[in-house]
């Protein structure tokens with residue numbers, strides 16, 4: 315079994331009223347050193363790092379998107395803390411359980427570790443504002459585009475959102491960056507990205523700072539900027 319010592323169920327930043335929101339899984343709570351002003355890459359999971367198979371509950375079905383592991387290696391080598399931020403409303407919808415989400419996340423962490431990639435934290439939001447049993451039917455602030463998961467990473471890891479980047483295939487990922495001046499948002503066209511970008515062009519979703527074919531291309535663009 316995976317070492318679960320670090321798993322924690324926590325309240326959102328400053329609001330203890332909402333249970334399970336978000337749930338943090340931090341394997342090795344790192345010593346936060348504000349003097350280092352660390353930056354983070356907030357990475358969406360489904361459709362960005364792994365193929366979006368729709369409410370994935372089976373760890374054996376994890377399929378990395380081509381180039382994603384190498385991109386994460388590059389981010390890590392460039393000094394980015396790697397933080398997974400994933401909406402998992404399939405839990406509220408009753409399609410998967412939190413146990414499923416954790417098993418997939420744990421396996422993802424293992425597979426990445428085998429490639430030398432360390433996830434500094436994993437946050438997921440199991441909620442939905444209108445659907446599901448009372449414990450999951452919450453208008454929480456952790457569901458992207460809410461700021462809750464990034465706020466939580468700021469507390470847990472001491473990362474500086476203004477030096478950070480969020481990369482994902484949904485407009486809700488770019489929406490997170492709007493809460494944090496200076497944070498870059500990159501939309502990838504894998505997963506639901508192509509459909510989402512059509513909505514961006516129509517002005518229905520927030521405009522990211524950059525649009526990239528995939529995570530590898532997104533990271534190449536980011537690291538070429540050299541201004542983080």
Ligand SMILES: [Zn+2]
Pocket residue numbers: 334335336439440441454455456457
């Ligand atoms: Zn939530």
